[in-house]
Amino acid sequence: xxxxxESCLYLKDKKCTLCQRVCKADAIxxxxxxxxxxxxxxxxxxxxxxxxxxxxxxxxxxYGEFANVVTSMDFERLLSATGAYGGEILRSSDxxxxxxxxxxxxxxxxxxxxGENSYCSGVCCTYNQKQVILTKEHNAEAECTIxxxxxxxxxxxxxxxxxxTADLPGVRFLRSYVSIVTEDPIxxxxxxxxxxxxxxxxxxxxxxxxxxxxxxxxxxxxxxxARFGIDLNAQGFCLTNPANPMETSQPGIxxxxxxxxxxxxxxxxxxxxAAGSQVGELLDYRRGKLSTERVYPAERDVSQEEPRIGxxxxxxxxxxxRIVNVPETVxxxxxxxxxxYAQEQLFACATNSAREITDMTREKGLNRxxxxxxxxxxxxxxxxxxxxxxxxxxxxxxxxxxxEHNSWVHAKEKEDxxxxxxxxxxxxxxxxxxxxxxxEYDLPVDNAALVVGGGVAGMICAxxxxxxxxxxxxVEKEGKLGGTARRVHYTLEGMDVQAYLDDLIRKVYQNxxxxxxxxxxxxxAGGYIGNFVTKVNSSRGPAEIKHGATVIAIGAEEYKPxxxxxxxxxxxLTQLELEGLxxxxxDKILNAENLVMIQCVGCRNEDRNYCSKICCTHAIKNALKLxxxxxxxxxxxxxxxxxxxxxxxxxxxxxxxxxxxFIRFEAEEAPTVEAVLEEGxxxxxxxxxDYILGQKLALDADLLVLSAATIPSQTTQDIASLFKVTLNxxxxxxxxxVKLRPVEFATDGVYLCGMAQYPKHIAETISQAYGAAGxxxxxxxxxxxxxxxxxxxxxxxQCVSCGACIxxxxxxxxxxxxxxxxxRARVNxxxxxxxxxxxxxxPTSAVSLKHFTDEExxxxxxxxxxxxxxxxxxMDEVV
Numbered sequence: 055x056x057x058x059x060e061s062c063l064y065l066k067d068k069k070c071t072l073c074q075r076v077c078k079a080d081a082i083x084x085x086x087x088x089x090x091x092x093x094x095x096x097x098x099x100x101x102x103x104x105x106x107x108x109x110x111x112x113x114x115x116x117y118g119e120f121a122n123v124v125t126s127m128d129f130e131r132l133l134s135a136t137g138a139y140g141g142e143i144l145r146s147s148d149x150x151x152x153x154x155x156x157x158x159x160x161x162x163x164x165x166x167x168x169g170e171n172s173y174c175s176g177v178c179c180t181y182n183q184k185q186v187i188l189t190k191e192h193n194a195e196a197e198c199t200i201x202x203x204x205x206x207x208x209x210x211x212x213x214x215x216x217x218x219t220a221d222l223p224g225v226r227f228l229r230s231y232v233s234i235v236t237e238d239p240i241x242x243x244x245x246x247x248x249x250x251x252x253x254x255x256x257x258x259x260x261x262x263x264x265x266x267x268x269x270x271x272x273x274x275x276x277x278x279x280a281r282f283g284i285d286l287n288a289q290g291f292c293l294t295n296p297a298n299p300m301e302t303s304q305p306g307i308x309x310x311x312x313x314x315x316x317x318x319x320x321x322x323x324x325x326x327x328a329a330g331s332q333v334g335e336l337l338d339y340r341r342g343k344l345s346t347e348r349v350y351p352a353e354r355d356v357s358q359e360e361p362r363i364g365x366x367x368x369x370x371x372x373x374x375x376r377i378v379n380v381p382e383t384v385x386x387x388x389x390x391x392x393x394x395y396a397q398e399q400l401f402a403c404a405t406n407s408a409r410e411i412t413d414m415t416r417e418k419g420l421n422r423x424x425x426x427x428x429x430x431x432x433x434x435x436x437x438x439x440x441x442x443x444x445x446x447x448x449x450x451x452x453x454x455x456x457x458e459h460n461s462w463v464h465a466k467e468k469e470d471x472x473x474x475x476x477x478x479x480x481x482x483x484x485x486x487x488x489x490x491x492x493x494e495y496d497l498p499v500d501n502a503a504l505v506v507g508g509g510v511a512g513m514i515c516a517x518x519x520x521x522x523x524x525x526x527x528x529v530e531k532e533g534k535l536g537g538t539a540r541r542v543h544y545t546l547e548g549m550d551v552q553a554y555l556d557d558l559i560r561k562v563y564q565n566x567x568x569x570x571x572x573x574x575x576x577x578x579a580g581g582y583i584g585n586f587v588t589k590v591n592s593s594r595g596p597a598e599i600k601h602g603a604t605v606i607a608i609g610a611e612e613y614k615p616x617x618x619x620x621x622x623x624x625x626x627l628t629q630l631e632l633e634g635l636x637x638x639x640x641d642k643i644l645n646a647e648n649l650v651m652i653q654c655v656g657c658r659n660e661d662r663n664y665c666s667k668i669c670c671t672h673a674i675k676n677a678l679k680l681x682x683x684x685x686x687x688x689x690x691x692x693x694x695x696x697x698x699x700x701x702x703x704x705x706x707x708x709x710x711x712x713x714x715x716f717i718r719f720e721a722e723e724a725p726t727v728e729a730v731l732e733e734g735x736x737x738x739x740x741x742x743x744d745y746i747l748g749q750k751l752a753l754d755a756d757l758l759v760l761s762a763a764t765i766p767s768q769t770t771q772d773i774a775s776l777f778k779v780t781l782n783x784x785x786x787x788x789x790x791x792v793k794l795r796p797v798e799f800a801t802d803g804v805y806l807c808g809m810a811q812y813p814k815h816i817a818e819t820i821s822q823a824y825g826a827a828g829x830x831x832x833x834x835x836x837x838x839x840x841x842x843x844x845x846x847x848x849x850x851x852q853c854v855s856c857g858a859c860i861x862x863x864x865x866x867x868x869x870x871x872x873x874x875x876x877x878r879a880r881v882n883x884x885x886x887x888x889x890x891x892x893x894x895x896x897p898t899s900a901v902s903l904k905h906f907t908d909e910e911x912x913x914x915x916x917x918x919x920x921x922x923x924x925x926x927x928x929m930d931e932v933v
Contacts, residue, residue: 058073058082064084071084096306096333096336096337096340097306097307097308097333097336097337098282098306098307098308099307099308099309099310099326099329099330099333100278100282100284100292100302100307100308100309100310100313101309101310101311101313101326101329102272102275102278102312102313103272103311103312103313104269104270104271104272104291104312104313104316104317105269105270105271105272105273106125106126106127106267106268106269106270107161107162107163107170107171107175107267107268107269107270108162108267108270109125109161109162109265109267111169112167112169112170114233114234115161115234115265116234116237116244117265119237120234120237120242120244120263121145121146121147121237121242122145122146122147122152122237122242122243122244122261122262122263123234123244123262123263123265124146124262124263124264124265125161125264125265125267126157126178126181126182126185126264126265126266126267127267128264129143129185129264130185132144133185133188133372134371134372135369135371135372135375135376135400136371136400141371141372141375141376142192143189143192143193145242145261145262147242148242151192151193152196152260152261152262153193153195153196153197153261154196154197154199154259154260154261154262155189155196155197155198155199155260155261155262155263155264156198156199156200156201156244156246156258156260156262156263156264157182157185157186157198157199157200157201157263157264157266158201158232158234158246158263158264158265158266159178159179159182159200159201159202159203159266160174160178160202160203160266160268161178161265161266161267161268162175162267162268162270163175163178163268163269163703164203164268164703166707171268171270171289172289172703172704172707173289173315173316173700173701173703173704174206174268174316174698174699174700174702174703175268175269175316176206176269176316176317176318176699176700177269177316177317177318178266178267178268179202179204179205179206179207179216179266180206180207180209180212180215180216180318181266182200182264182266183200183207183215183216183219184215185264186198186200186219186222186225187218187219187222190222190224190225191465192376194466195224196224197224197226198222198224198225198226199225199226199227199228199260200219200225200226200227200228201228201230201231201232201246201248202227202228202229203229203231204695204696204697205227205695206695206697206699207665207697208665208667208697208699209318209320209667209812210664210782210786210792210811210812211664211782211792212665213658213663213664213665214663214664217663228248228250230248230249230250231248231249232246232247232248233246233247233248234246234263235247235257238259241261243259243260243261244259244260244261244262244263245257245258245259245260246258246259246260246263251745251746251748268316269312269316270290271286271289271290271291271313272312272313275290275291275292275313276290279292282302282304282307283303283304283307284302284303284304284307285302285303287315287701289315289701291313291314291315292309292313292314294309294314296545296547296549296816296817297549297554297820298332298820298824299314299325299328299817299818299820299821300314300325300328300329300332300821300824301332306336308329308332308333309329310322310325310326310328310329311325311326315700315701316700319793320792320793320796321818321821323793323794323796323825324796324797324821324822324825324826325821325825326825327797327824327825327826327828327829328821328822328823328824328825328827328828329824329828330828331518331522331824331825331827331828331831332518332824334518334522334828334831335518335521335522338521338522338523341522341835342835350442350443350445351443351444351445352445353442353445353446353447353491354421354445354446355491356421356446356447356450356491357490357491359421360392361392361421361422361486361487362392362394362418362419362420362421362422363390363392363393363394363395363420363421363422363423363424363483363486363487364393364394364395364396364411364414364415364418364420364422364423364424365384365387365388365390365393365395365396365397365424365425365426365479365483366396366397366398366399366402366407366411366414366423366424366425366426366427367380367383367384367387367396367397367398367399367426367427367456367475367479368380368398368399368400368401368402368403368407368425368426368427368428368456369398369399369400369401370401370402370427370428370457370461371400371401373428373457373461373462374427374428374456374457374460374461374475375400376461377460377461377464377465377468377471377472378456378460378461378468378471378472378475379468379472380398381398382472383398383426383456383472383475383476383479384396384397384398386476386479387424387426387476387479387483390479390480390483391483391487392422392483392487393483394418394419394420395414395418395420397414402425402427402433402437403427403428403433403436403437408436408437408439408440409440411423411425411437411440411441411444412440412441412443412444413444415440415441415444415445415446416444416445420444420446421446421450422450422451422452422486422487422489423437423440423441423444423450423451423452423486424451424452424453424454424479424482424483424486425437425451425452425453425454426453426454426456426475426478426479426482427453427454427455427456427457428455428457428458429455429457429458430453430455431791432791432794433453434451434453437451437453438451447491447492449489449490449491449492449843449844449905450486450489450491451489452482452483452485452486452489453482454475454478454479454481454482455478456474456475456478456479459478460474460475460478461475477918480917480918480920481914481917481918482914483917484913484914484916484917485910485911485913485914485917487913488907488909488910488913489905489910490904490905490907492843492844492904492905493843494840494841494842494843495840495841495842495843495883495884496838496839496840496841497582497583497584497585497838497839497840497841497884498584498585498837498838499584499585499602499833499834499836499837499838499839500584500585500586500600500601500602501524501525501602501834501835502524502525502526502527502599502600502601502602502834503516503519503524503525503526503527503601503602503603503604503605503830503834504526504527504529504586504588504599504601504603504604504605505519505526505527505528505529505604505605505607506529506576506604506605506606506607506608506773506777507529507530507537507606507607507608507609507808507810508528508529508530508532508535508536508537508562508570508572509530509535509536509537509538509539509607509608509609509808509809510536510537510539510555510558510808510816510819510820510823511537511607511609511807511808511809511810511819511820511822511823511826512528512530512537512605512607512608512609512807512808512823513528513535513558513559513561513562513823514558514819514820514823514824514827515605515607515807515823515824515826515827515830516528516562516568516605517558517561517562517565517568518823518824518827518828519827519830519831519834520565520567520568521565522827522831522835523567524567524831524834525567525568525569526567526568526569527569527571527588527599527601528562528568528569528570528571529571529574529576529588529590529592530570530571530572530573530574531573531574531575531608531769532572532573533572533573533593534572535559535562535570535572536555536559537609538609538610538611538612538809539551539555539816540552540555541630541633541634542630542633542816543633543634543636543637544633544637544675544679545675545815545816545817546671546674546675546678546702546705549816551816571590571592571593571594571597572592572593573592573593574590574591574592574593575590575591575592576588576589576590576773576776577589577590577591578776579604579776579777580866581885582802582803582841582865582884582885583602583603583802583803583833583839583841584602584603584803584833584838584839585600585602585884586600586601586602586603586604586803587599587600588601588604602803602833602834603803603804603805603830603833603834604777604803604804604805605804605805605806605807605826605827605830606773606777606779606787606799606804606805606806606807606810607806607807607808607810607823607826608767608769608770608773608808608810609767609808609809609810610764610765610766610767610786610809610810610813611764611765611766611767611768612628612630612762612763612764612765613655613656613657613662613762613763613764613765614628614762615628615655615656615760615762617655617656617727617760618652618655618725618727618758618760619727619728619729619738619758620760623729623736623738623758625738625755625756625757625758626727626738626757626758626759626760627757627758627759627760628759628760628761628762629651629669629672629673629676629759629760629761629762630762632676632757632759633672633675633676633679636676636679636680636683639683642756642757643680643683643684643757644683644684645684646680646684646687646756646757647686647687647688647756648687648688648690648753648754648755648756648757649680649687649688649689649690649755649756649757649758649759650689650690650691650692650740650753650755650757650758650759651673651676651677651689651690651691651692651758651759651760651761652692652725652727652740652758652759652760652761653669653670653673653691653692653693653694653696653761654669654693654694654761654763655760655761655762655763656762656763656765657669657763657764658694658721659721662763662765662784663783663784664784665697666763666764666813667697667764667812667813667814667815668764668813668814668815669697669761669762669763669764670693670695670696670697670698670702670706670761671697671698671702671705671815672761673691673759673761674691674698674702674705674706674709674714675705676759677689677691677709677714678705678708678709678712678714681709681712681713681714685712688713688715689713689714689715690714690715690716690717690740690753690755691709691714691715691716691717692717692718692719692725692740692742693716693717693718693719694718694719694720694721696716717742717744717751718745719742719743720743723742723743725740725741725742726740726741726742727739727740727741727758728741737754738754738755738756738757738758739752739753739754739755740752740753740754740755740758741753764809764813765785766781766784766785766786766810767810770785770786770787770810771785774787777799777801777804778801778804778864778865779799779800779801779804779806780799780800786810786811786812787799787806787810787811788800789806789811796811796822796825797811797822797825797826797829798829802839803833805826805829805830806826807819807822807823807825807826808822808823841883841884842887842888843883843904843905844888844903844904844905844906845867845881845883845886845887845888845903845904846859846867846868846881846886846888846890846892846893846901846902846903846904847881847901847902847903847904848868848878848879848880848881848900848901849900849901849902850873850875850878850900851875851900852898852899852900853878853879853898853900854897854898854900855870855876855877855878855879856897857870857879858892858895858896858897859879859892859893859895859896859901860879861895862891862892862895863891863892864887864889864891865885865886865887866885867881867882867883867885867886867887868880868881868882868886868892869882879900879901881901888903888904888905888906890903890906
């Protein structure tokens with residue numbers, strides 16, 4: 055969406071209204087006056103976001119002084135199709151493509167110098183990796199260097215993302231603090247000075263330097279805090295309750311997203327849902343009172359009309375437009391049979407573009423719509439809705455994926471990518487000609503929920519749903535509620551976890567709408583969104599539970615190490631075991647003189663290629679607690695990258711100030727541990743490299759503590775099979791979409807929260823539990839839901855009752871019944887997900903899939919072959 059900033063000539067000097075004169079939508083009005091509007095509300099959510107750090111305030115960065123020193127936000131605009139150079143990465147000094155670029159991490163973060171922030175902004179390491187990948191896509195020969203301290207790729211799948219970046223040719227990760235020294239007066243190249251362990255201090259020239267800036271509190275945060283009567287924390291963000299991160303110091307006022315503290319997109323999305331759920335608890339008595347039902351125009355019957363197809367080709371910013379010649383593709387689309395209209399769009403999914411599709415469908419009398427853009431998985435529902443708004447059946451819509459299936463995989467073959475885009479559109483148009491209208495199914499919703507897992511996530515989610523008036527069945531496999539939190543005694547911030555847990559369990563048992571089943575095993579799970587049936591055996595006996603939504607919150611487990619003499623020497627512990635001994639004030643802990651911790655045990659390796667996210671903070675927490683109880687103890691933490699993101703960075707600094715020693719090692723030089731006999735007693739000796747001294751260090755430890763990986767629960771695979779949900783490569787549950795739907799599964803009506811999704815701290819678990827509850831309520835507060843019309847159907851005259859379709863159906867949607875012709879297969883359209891596996895195995899072709907009929911697919915194949923035949927004819931003519 056366009057906006058007018060402070061550089062506007064009219065706002066400055068009342069000159070020039072050119073934009074107003076050319077705007078066809080009459081969207082610009084310079085005569086508008088500020089209005090004060092009074093609104094009566096029962097709750098407030100503060101979602102004011104955050105601001106990028108401004109490096110211009112610090113002379114050492116030379117931002118605004120050296121032409122080719124830019125911030126990461128500036129670089130994002132360079133990458134954008136709507137940016138200054140139309141998606142091209144160009145230097146402002148000479149409009150040339152930079153070949154050699156450096157990224158400097160932690161600008162404005164992890165610094166205690168005046169004007170900068172002591173905390174870690176959390177997102178910078180990953181976004182500069184993203185920018186390097188995109189830069190390499192623009193120019194495969196580019197040389198990219200990331201200067202960093204620790205690489206903090208702690209999020210789900212982030213470790214693989216980091217490795218993907220590091221494996222690109224011409225990419226360097228250099229662990230060093232740097233300074234920007236000079237700018238060449240002629241070339242405008244920038245020289246950086248940095249240190250190396252092998253070669254000492256070096257200077258190197260780059261054509262562009264990107265400052266990876268951190269995140270600040272929102273502008274005027276203090277003014278806003280005073281207006282709403284809320285408190286801010288020491289970092290200038292909203293002060294929240296550790297036991298409820300959406301809760302401010304003022305009752306009825308909640309917070310979500312970046313105003314809580316530095317946050318990425320998935321966290322912002324789920325905390326928005328979480329804040330909404332808590333407002334729902336507060337204002338449940340008002341639910342539905344102000345809502346209005348959306349009314350679509352009457353559906354026009356176009357089944358007997360000649361196909362009139364409209365094609366809309368998306369630039370997707372630079373994602374498609376930088377590779378595919380979109381105008382040429384649009385011109386080609388207009389030559390295809392039955393295509394009466396075609397146009398390009400910058401972002402087809404934008405509100406104005408979606409409205410344009412609706413308007414053009416009406417204006418041009420279109421009865422089929424093809425959108426050539428990105429993945430149907432993400433945006434097909436949106437585009438179907440635009441067709442429905444135009445008054446035709448939504449199944450007259452077809453999508454050609456020219457991004458994931460084309461521009462993203464053919465970035466270096468622009469001409470071929472353009473040709474492939476034409477091929478994909480031609481195939482989609484051919485299929486669109488034979489599309490048929492389909493009805494959808496209204497299903498009643500059982501307004502109860504099932505929560506699987508009675509840890510912190512499960513209990514919080516259950517209580518939030520129950521506090522909004524819905525019955526909840528809470529199923530826990532152990533004999534007691536609490537999960538892994540039973541082994542956690544305090545948080546880094548000092549919260550008494552056991553007191554919190556006892557209070558939570560009390561609330562669960564006192565809530566009349568929460569029905570608890572402990573010692574429970576789920577034996578069977580079936581049904582569909584709004585109408586699930588789950589069978590459970592528990593300490594209360596067998597039960598059949600009917601519910602409209604399911605939440606999976608089964609938690610995770612601590613890895614039991616096979617390394618470093620764990621299980622062989624009683625002096626070797628895990629962090630959770632150490633925490634229990636500290637809480638119990640065990641003498642061997644309180645009297646220890648030397649304690650060594652080893653990080654990344656059991657993860658960030660070939661077996662578990664992920665970061666367990668919580669281990670570094672856990673080590674700092676236990677180290678500080680030990681120092682509090684026994685200041686004389688010497689503590690050594692051996693690490694690869696200290697991933698104390700967010701406010702935990704301040705505690706990392708505090709540990710260092712209290713003489714906790716941090717010794718870094720690389721994966722290929724991991725520490726070794728052995729029990730050595732000296733002076734008649736076994737000494738636990740840890741050997742690790744010291745890159746500063748250039749030699750090995752030998753540390754004799756009274757206790758060795760392993761920061762063990764967090765791994766999926768042993769029941770994860772069984773639960774995934776029962777509820778028809780998927781796992782990621784690491785064995786954790788896979789959400790429907792990491793950014794847009796972080797607490798939902800692709801299976802409708804099933805939701806996710808807690809460590810079952812990925813390792814996380816208690817505060818993050820609480821946020822996600824409320825977030826899942828918020829999404830559940832969007833289902834349970836409705837009386838009906840709508841199921842897709844794209845389902846399988848059986849031709850009874852061709853069915854031979856072999857049962858092959860029943861065997862392969864993952865959703866239990868097909869069964870036998872006695873028809874007049876005898877036993878035949880039939881499809882329950884409510885259960886069917888339209889995956890099409892059944893019709894591929896049917897030996898008599900009795901099963902077909904609506905919206906993917908043989909005719910439709912055949913037309914696509916024929917259209918694909920048409921181009922090949924044309925090429926062959928041309929070759930024959932040449933011969």
